[in-house]
Amino acid sequence: MGLVDFFKKIEPDKKKSPYLHTTYDAFFTFLFTPNAVTKPGGVHMRDGMDLKRTMVHVVLAMQLCYVFGTYNIGHQHFAAMGQFTGIFEGFHLKLAHGLIQLLPIFIWTHIIGLGIEFFFAAKKGHAVEEGFLVSGALIPLIMPPDIPIWILCVSVAFAVIIGKEAFGGTGMNIWNIALLARVFVFFAYPTTIAGDEVWVSGFASLAEGSAVDYGWAHTGLFNSLFEMMGLATFDTAATVVDGYSGATPLALAYQGGWENVTEHFTVAQMFWGTIPGSIGETSKPFILIGAAILLVTGIASWRIMFSMFLGAASMAFVMNLWGATPFMEVPWMYQFYMGSFFFAMAFMATDPVTASGTNTGKWIYGFGIGVIGMIIRVLNPAYPEGWMLAILFLNTFAPLIDHYVLESNIKKRLARA
């Protein structure tokens, strides 16, 4: 094959320039599956599955979330101004605004994350591992659309260095990398990203009458492009409409229960995801399609997904019975319409490295996340969502769960003697 010969010719010397060689190797193995054959002892034939293929299927499963997330950034932006309130109105403007917000987040996540990965791979002298393929795709989806880029970069660096490389790389980490980045933002910069304002982008402030905050990409690039095509353009004089809050359904539910939520959003809106929230987690049908892809291909564990749903549903039911606050009285099935439960279930809890490794352990692990996540969501006064903290909490305890599953296996074996 001519292409292979060409790439082999430009291969940098491993000794002279290890960093360059690591980078080259990462891209070469991305392009070509290596010609390695099995050893003369051991199995002679290997399964067609490798880590790259596993990881890329997770990334493929979340593509619909990316598409919808991009559009919803724009939709929420215009909803704040009271313009184009129909979902398909101003399609091009919403998409353009979404891309302007999302692309820098996506690109910077990968520059920082992959940069650190490549550096450590070269330093340790092993190939670049595929772990960040998924983490890097997940991080933009769980960030608020209005997140400052520098905060994003710091959080990604923290997650990759402290969360992964310090433990020895892909497969060795204790906590989910993407959630570690998110939780870093949550705890380190509470004042910058707290409140209802972070869920809607494109404004300096969401106070009534404040003006839009458009940059060169809006006014220079897209406006001239849309003018040429004779389409509507970004209106630099637009302001936030009366009484707009930008609060998420969960924040509303915390303030005044289900009635308060339904005053602002319909159930259909919450289901389809045209509500404020983190970039990729609002649209339930698209997340569920991703979850279905993961389940059909067998890449994610159905045990974790199912038991997590079971845990959350039963805890929400218990909350209903208790009913001390308006939030507790939200009917248990409506809890699933709000917040990021499905996203956490499909893409976060099922991370095989940080979840329990035994099948029995997976049931306990998933159920634990469901129960604890719902408790945090409903009872935590500071922040009405719990999956991030619940998953990280159970990540910490997953080795302990496995330990006891293994102990019972060991005991069973000892009882034979």
Next chain:
Amino acid sequence: MKSLTVRLTALLGCVLLSTEGFSQASTAASPNYLLWSLIVVGILILVAAIISLSDNLLQIEAEKHGVNTEEDDFGLFPSLSSMFGKTAPKYAGKGKYHKLSKGFDIKLVGASTGVTDHAGVTRFAVKPQNFNGMSPIPKVVVEAGDEVKAGDVIYFDKKVPNVQYVSPVSGEIVEVVRGAKRSIAEIVILADKENTYAQHETPNVETASREDLVNYMMASGAWSLLNQRPFDIVPAEDAIPKNIFISTFSSAPLAVDMSLIAKENITALQKAIDVLTKLTPGKVYLGLDAKVEDPKSSVFGSLTGAEKHWFAGKHPYGNVGVQIHHMAPIANGTTVWTLGVNEMVTLGHLFLSGEYKTPRYVAVTGAGVTKPVTVKTYQGANVGDLVANNLNEGNNRIIAGDVLTGQAVEASEYLNFKDSQVTVLSEGDYYELFGWLLPINPRPSISRTFPAFLMPNFEFEGDTNTHGESRAFVVSGQYESVLPMDIYPQYLMKAIMTGDFEKMEGLGINELSEEDVALCEFVCTSKQPLQSILRDGLDMMQEQL
């Protein structure tokens, strides 16, 4: 169990009494349905518990009086497993049919299509290093140029001089091949046209003592046919196995049909079972394939004296290690023996006629073979002779054994002691553009990300490409899905890597040998060498003894 039920009912009653619901129910005109239904359920549970307790007592009493409670349905209630469990076919007794749901059959092209006689195999070899724990330089008692009969002693291990290793065929010793550090690699025999056999005086199996049988087996070469688990070694002279296990079929990809050899040697097989029952205080277990047509009257079904268990499922359900796990699992600190059908045949003939006979059917299979065929020959046949004029063009790998557990060999080399298969695959030393994302050639996989999972009967050519690079353990639950045993292979491997003996033993290393984890190694997304890791672990365990 009963006391728990009673306590729960009592607790429930107390709780109900203390609630407002009860006082309401007693005062209000309309009864509280919830409360009463709970009480009714509680009473029902109590009655059921008492009945089930007496039922159990009845069974215990019956067992005391020697009634077989397993064979006949006993007691008032059918057990849960008989209500919802797999229904065992009639021919297998209760508890002797095992349907294993885990596993994977690698479907490959090149299954043997017929049988040919001999096919011009002229050279045979014995390889001392086929036996784990053998000294690198055993004492070879023959020299190049010597004439030997089948069953004549060739070599023995200086550490255990009583256990003899003998010639599979008669002929002339042509070469003693030495390997690394002057170790004995193989002793090559140019076979006679007609085998002549060294004649032994056979002891009477019925009347001879165990000691006589053992001495005869060690002197005649039969002892080397035995395999001791754990560790897969030739048993020590004074070893007494807890049980003896025989798997009568192989489920490995393209494996040879064991009923071919069994049909011709059925009396020898029966004799071997008679001998083995004398060697163990426990039982001789026979694992049979339930997937063959009419399992009851199959070749092996007619054998007596051994406890027969039927297995259905996917590979590795034919592995003796998997079968042991379901019949009588190995407890730590005990040893068992295993034999294959070929070894049974040789053992049986030694006691029938006093001759060391090693007939073998060797399946020559795989996509690299022009005409896949089963060759009738003897143990230790030359690989080049077996595949002569039968190889496809191209860069092939010849494997002595199957694709999962075999060993890559040159055409000039010989089959190992227990091999009865040659597989030829093409070498996969090619680069593949975006091979991880868009695979062009179909390849076997347990993953449903490949469209081939929709065609379960598709036969793959397969090659030796690794389809990816080696990584740390990432995916979980994968090994468990193809290993029908109550074992956590990934945690066992980690225990071996960290040298944690207690955990290795606890997690069941003594129940495994390389062939059992071979399929786990095949499916491994991280391309880890599980078989060699397990062997390291077994060696470490053996050193500890």
